[in-house]
Every structure is written in structure tokens, then in C-alpha cells.
Amino acid sequence: MTLVINRRPANGDNVRAITFDRQGPATEVLRLAEQAPPAAPRAGQVVVRVLSRPIHPGDLVGVEGLSGVPRQRHSFPVSPGLEGMGVIEAAGEGSDALRPGQRVAFFPVPGSWSELVTVPAEFAVPVPAGVRDETAALMLVNPLTLLILMRAVEQAVAESAGGPVVQTAAGSTIGKLVSSAAKRHGLPLINLVRSDAGARALQDRFPDHPAISTADPGWRTQVREAAGHRGVPVVLDAVGGSLTRDLTSLMADGGTLIVYGMLGSGSTALESLALTPRELTVQGVSVSRWLSRTPGQRAEDVSFAASLAETDPDLFEVAGSYDLADYAAAIAHARRPGKTGTVLLASPAP
Ligand SMILES: NC(=O)c1ccc[n+]([C@@H]2O[C@H](COP(=O)([O-])OP(=O)(O)OC[C@H]3O[C@@H](n4cnc5c(N)ncnc54)[C@H](OP(=O)(O)O)[C@@H]3O)[C@@H](O)[C@H]2O)c1
Structure with a gap:
């Protein structure tokens, strides 16, 4: 029997989010905003209170655009970010393996630079008990990219x-x-x-x-x-x-x-x-392209990512962690030559 846990996230208060209204230089177009919390999760969704998310080079490309790539047509305002980790606040019907209070990492979920996001259950990955929050925030994009790169390398080497x-x-x-x-x-x-x-x-x-x-x-x-x-x-x-x-x-x-x-x-x-x-x-x-893999292949890839986070946390190095409100300093750090690791934006639970 399906257990339905379907309550409104949080207390309905506004939540913080980094947003932008047009593409352009990140420090010019980004701002700290308040927005309404997401609606209660529908079937197959969970709402996650995001505790930490990375600033990936690709996130800044999404904000600033890329030479040769047509400008993205968003309905603005938009919050950057596709990856993060947090705690499930509410779970919709059919998300049986996911429970409120559970720690999850997620990818790809647009808008991870906000405090609450709606996550399709298929993209929410339980965080292994021994993995720290900061490691979990980085657990998916880079290992999944590694797998895709290594497949391409192995094929090219074989030929x-x-x-x-x-x-x-x-x-x-x-x-x-x-x-x-x-x-x-x-x-x-x-x-x-x-x-x-x-x-x-x-x-x-x-x-x-x-x-x-x-x-x-x-x-x-x-x-x-x-x-x-x-x-x-x-x-x-x-x-x-x-x-x-x-x-x-x-x-x-x-x-x-x-x-x-x-x-x-x-x-x-x-x-x-x-x-x-x-x-x-x-x-x-x-x-x-990872999304074009079958659900079974994606599950194998995600399991590789989670076990790498458990066994080799040094490969998930954190350069620094900043509160969402300090996004400008965080972006400057993410772009600093010689920095090692990834800069995180944090939003501690209230
Ligand atoms: N295609 C995909 O799907 C995908 C997915 C994820 C990431 N990526 C790409 O992968 C790359 C690495 O991402 P990351 O998150 O691992 O980066 P990261 O940890 O932030 O590190 C950036 C690195 O790039 C080096 N760098 C910066 N500008 C450079 C330049 N002009 N010439 C040579 N080296 C330069 C830096 O060297 P210093 O130490 O000297 O500063 C630093 O080692 C980025 O280009 C990112 O967009 C692609």
C-alpha cells in the first residue's frame, strides 16, 4: 500500500533564492530575492530544503551565456543551479522510498540556488550515512561527467x-x-x-x-x-x-x-x-546527455557516484562555503586562479 505524505512544505513563509532577470555578467545580473515556497509536491515529486549547492563553471555559463550559443529563452526570473543536497521537507504520492527528514542529493533540478526546490523523485538520491553534507552537495554532476568522459575516452583509445x-x-x-x-x-x-x-x-x-x-x-x-x-x-x-x-x-x-x-x-x-x-x-x-541513458544505466551511474563519495571524499574537495547572501564573494572565489576544489553556497535550515 502506498503511504501518502503530502503536506505543504515549511510554513508557507517566503524563501531566499538567488535569481536573475536577464543573461549578463553574473555579479551584475544576480540578486538575492525572496520568493513564495513551491506548491505541495505532486505524485512522484519531493520538496527539498536545500542546505548546500555548488557553483559549477556551467552554472555561471547559464547566467552569462556562451559565445556562439543562442541566448536561453527563460521565463524570468530564473534561479541558477542544477545540483545540490538537502533534506526532504514533503513527499508526494508514489515517492515511497523517500521520506521527509531524509538527506538527498539531486541532479538535474533547475533552480538549486534557492532554499526550497521541487525535485522529481527519480532525480533525488539518498545520501549514504557516512557522507558529509558538503561532499553530498557535489556528489552527482562531476562523477557523472567523469563517467561520460571516460566512456568517450575509452572508445577513442580503442579505435x-x-x-x-x-x-x-x-x-x-x-x-x-x-x-x-x-x-x-x-x-x-x-x-x-x-x-x-x-x-x-x-x-x-x-x-x-x-x-x-x-x-x-x-x-x-x-x-x-x-x-x-x-x-x-x-x-x-x-x-x-x-x-x-x-x-x-x-x-x-x-x-x-x-x-x-x-x-x-x-x-x-x-x-x-x-x-x-x-x-x-x-x-x-x-x-x-546523461539523461538519455536508460533508468537502469542511470541507477548504476548514481550508485557509482554515491560509492565514490563514500570511499574517496578527497575527490570532492570544497574550496569554501558561503551563505547564499554572500553569493558575490562566493563567485569571486569560484573564479580565483589557483583555487582548488569547488565553492559551495549554503543555506542552513531555519
Ligand atoms: N561538458 C560537461 O558536461 C561538463 C560538466 C562539468 C564540468 N564541465 C567543465 O569542466 C571544466 C572543469 O570544471 P570543474 O568544476 O572541475 O572546474 P574547477 O574545479 O572549478 O577548476 C577549474 C580549473 O580550470 C583551470 N582553468 C581556468 N581557466 C583556465 C584557462 N584559461 N586555461 C587553463 N586552465 C584554466 C583552473 O586552473 P588554475 O588552477 O590554474 O586556476 C582550474 O584548475 C569546466 O570547463 C566545466 O565547464 C563540463
Whole structure:
């Protein structure tokens, strides 16, 4: 028999949310607002009081827009964020495995930068007992992205003549997840970062993978040496921009450039890459594709994410945690060169 727990969330008081009314520079367009709490959850939904949520680079792209991507058509105001963790405040019919008071992580749920969100039960993941709230707030997006990236890498490596994979922005949270997965799977990996200090830190943390700084004028030669003077079959790139030309110059003919971020500046003309004579593949990868996996596959992926949070909490490093009201300082921290880990926005339960 289905137990129905269907009460209004909280006490009907307004809740805080970061919102924006138009796309533009984050610190100009975002504001702290008060909004009405969501309606009582319908069947298959829960309402979650969000305690903590990350500031992902992609969240800021959602606020600011991205060159070459049409402006998003929202019905404003909109609250950013797709991921977070909190406590179930109310559960609709059919959400049998989820109970008020239970800690859950969730993704993808638009508007996680508000204090209360309505979450489809299928996207609410119970947080394992030993996992801290701050770790749980980061438990889904990055591990799920890792799985999607590693599937793309493994396929591209399988179709190549072999050799090490190169990844850029290797000191990022995703980069460290990739380094750790490469170690587990015995995948040869060369890590690229943009500073000498970053290369030293990464080399200490992952001694199996050579870490090279693109600030060193000899970095291309160092990559060629680390790759055994062979072209690199696969590059995993979150930087793009003007770095793309250098990266493809290091690749073997027939190689694959997997692009999953645009942290860099400048641009590289597609025509300058000799894609056709060199038979290079450029492949974009996005975690939004994760939703196209079957429910069974998604359950396996989520279970991987939750167990990684239990066994390797160091891979879910928190750079700092700020109250929602301090979102401007939090965003400045999230964008600070050399920061390690992810910045969180917190909203303690009243
Ligand atoms: N495609 C997808 O579905 C998907 C999903 C999740 C994340 N991502 C992307 O993955 C990337 C990493 O995300 P994250 O959350 O792991 O990042 P993060 O932990 O915030 O770290 C950002 C990293 O990027 C480096 N960086 C910033 N600007 C750079 C530049 N211009 N050139 C070289 N390196 C630069 C920083 O290096 P320093 O240490 O030197 O400051 C830092 O190590 C982002 O591009 C993000 O958008 C994509």
C-alpha cells in the first residue's frame, strides 16, 4: 500500500533564492530575492530544503551565456543551479522510498540556488550515512561527467593505435577525478595545467601521471617526450580557444579531440586544423546527455557516484562555503586562479 505524505512544505513563509532577470555578467545580473515556497509536491515529486549547492563553471555559463550559443529563452526570473543536497521537507504520492527528514542529493533540478526546490523523485538520491553534507552537495554532476568522459575516452583509445591520453585543466575537480580513474584503470595520462605551481601540486598528488605546465615555453616538447615521441591519440580538453591549435599539433593522425569545456580565451579556426588530411575527430561531450541513458544505466551511474563519495571524499574537495547572501564573494572565489576544489553556497535550515 502506498503511504501518502503530502503536506505543504515549511510554513508557507517566503524563501531566499538567488535569481536573475536577464543573461549578463553574473555579479551584475544576480540578486538575492525572496520568493513564495513551491506548491505541495505532486505524485512522484519531493520538496527539498536545500542546505548546500555548488557553483559549477556551467552554472555561471547559464547566467552569462556562451559565445556562439543562442541566448536561453527563460521565463524570468530564473534561479541558477542544477545540483545540490538537502533534506526532504514533503513527499508526494508514489515517492515511497523517500521520506521527509531524509538527506538527498539531486541532479538535474533547475533552480538549486534557492532554499526550497521541487525535485522529481527519480532525480533525488539518498545520501549514504557516512557522507558529509558538503561532499553530498557535489556528489552527482562531476562523477557523472567523469563517467561520460571516460566512456568517450575509452572508445577513442580503442579505435586508436594506442599511446597516452592528454588532458587539459588537469587541476580542476573533473581533472582530478579523471587522474584518479586513469590510475584505477591503468590508462596512461599526461596532465596539462596552466601554471608551474599547479603542475608541481598535481605531480605530487598523482605521481603516476606526468604533469606539465603550459606556462613553460617548452611544454609541447615535454608532452612529446612524455608521449614517447609519438602523436597523442586522444586529448581531453576543457580549455579550447587558442590552445586548440597547439593540442591538435600534438595529436596523432586519426586522433580524437574530446571537448567538454571552454575555459580558455581566443579561438582556433576549424580550417586551420587540417581535420580532413589528418583525419582528426572533434567530439563535444556534455553531461546533459546523461539523461538519455536508460533508468537502469542511470541507477548504476548514481550508485557509482554515491560509492565514490563514500570511499574517496578527497575527490570532492570544497574550496569554501558561503551563505547564499554572500553569493558575490562566493563567485569571486569560484573564479580565483589557483583555487582548488569547488565553492559551495549554503543555506542552513531555519
Ligand atoms: N561538458 C560537461 O558536461 C561538463 C560538466 C562539468 C564540468 N564541465 C567543465 O569542466 C571544466 C572543469 O570544471 P570543474 O568544476 O572541475 O572546474 P574547477 O574545479 O572549478 O577548476 C577549474 C580549473 O580550470 C583551470 N582553468 C581556468 N581557466 C583556465 C584557462 N584559461 N586555461 C587553463 N586552465 C584554466 C583552473 O586552473 P588554475 O588552477 O590554474 O586556476 C582550474 O584548475 C569546466 O570547463 C566545466 O565547464 C563540463
